[in-house]
Amino acid sequence: MATDLPMSPELEQIDGEIHDIFRALQNGFQKMDKIKDSNRQAKQLEDLTGKMKECKRLIKEFDRILKDEESNNPPEINKQLNDRKQFMIKELNSYVTLRKTYQSSLGNNNKRVELFDMGAGSSEPAAEDNIQMASAMTNQQLIDAGRNQMDQTDQAIERSKMVVAQTVETGAQTAATLTQQTEQMKRIGNELDSVHFSLKKASQLVKEIGRQVATDKCIMAFLFLIVLGVIAIIVVKIVHPNNKNIRDIPGLAPPAQNYQINNRRLLWTEAFIGV
Numbered sequence: 001m002a003t004d005l006p007m008s009p010e011l012e013q014i015d016g017e018i019h020d021i022f023r024a025l026q027n028g029f030q031k032m033d034k035i036k037d038s039n040r041q042a043k044q045l046e047d048l049t050g051k052m053k054e055c056k057r058l059i060k061e062f063d064r065i066l067k068d069e070e071s072n073n074p075p076e077i078n079k080q081l082n083d084r085k086q087f088m089i090k091e092l093n094s095y096v097t098l099r100k101t102y103q104s105s106l107g108n109n110n111k112r113v114e115l116f117d118m119g120a121g122s123s124e125p126a127a128e129d130n131i132q133m134a135s136a137m138t139n140q141q142l143i144d145a146g147r148n149q150m151d152q153t154d155q156a157i158e159r160s161k162m163v164v165a166q167t168v169e170t171g172a173q174t175a176a177t178l179t180q181q182t183e184q185m186k187r188i189g190n191e192l193d194s195v196h197f198s199l200k201k202a203s204q205l206v207k208e209i210g211r212q213v214a215t216d217k218c219i220m221a222f223l224f225l226i227v228l229g230v231i232a233i234i235v236v237k238i239v240h241p242n243n244k245n246i247r248d249i250p251g252l253a254p255p256a257q258n259y260q261i262n263n264r265r266l267l268w269t270e271a272f273i274g275v
Helices: 009-032 038-068 075-106 139-239 255-274
Strands: 113-115 130-132
Touching: 009 038, 009 075, 038 075
Parallel strands: none
Antiparallel strands: 113 130
């Protein structure tokens, strides 16, 4: 199928290769009717299967490049290119169906049939090929295989549930650990505030004690000066007892002098009474 769509060189090259493969597939299936030997038919069918695999790979590459260039193309061009891709998928699916028909007619019950699960309504080819023993199975075997597949799916779901439960449990443990660490950090912060307050109070107390010690030292120095003054006066009075410039310290007058004064007062009193 020739196309006049505007394409990049890469897309145009891939489109041409896919077109050549479709033409080769058409000619190959036409030759299948002319081949009478079953072995040659099987060989021809195997060659056609290889071409279909290559065609599928090219369609995937076409889709990848189309997505990369989608932002650079107008919406109408993107729609036409997507339609072109869908046409190639439908064309390939038709050849896949034709291949299955020939495969069944060959009667190779031991032949593994490869199923291309791309779907006519799919936006892109399937990521992987699914291989099943289709033609070699009876209906009961197919049912058993389906049940086995369902059991495997259920087991996978149960494993997924276990993983989810473990993840939730781990998340809960992590949250609890974070909560404990947060509370611990708060307690540490409170303890640091208490230590800071205690240090501040201790600093103030040290300053007050320092001031008291300084005051006590001043008082001691003042008392020491007083004591020195008193001692100096006493020494001077002892050395110069008749020095009138030095006043007597109360309670420290010489005893002898006081006795003489008392005797003088007594004599004066007696003389006055005799007169």
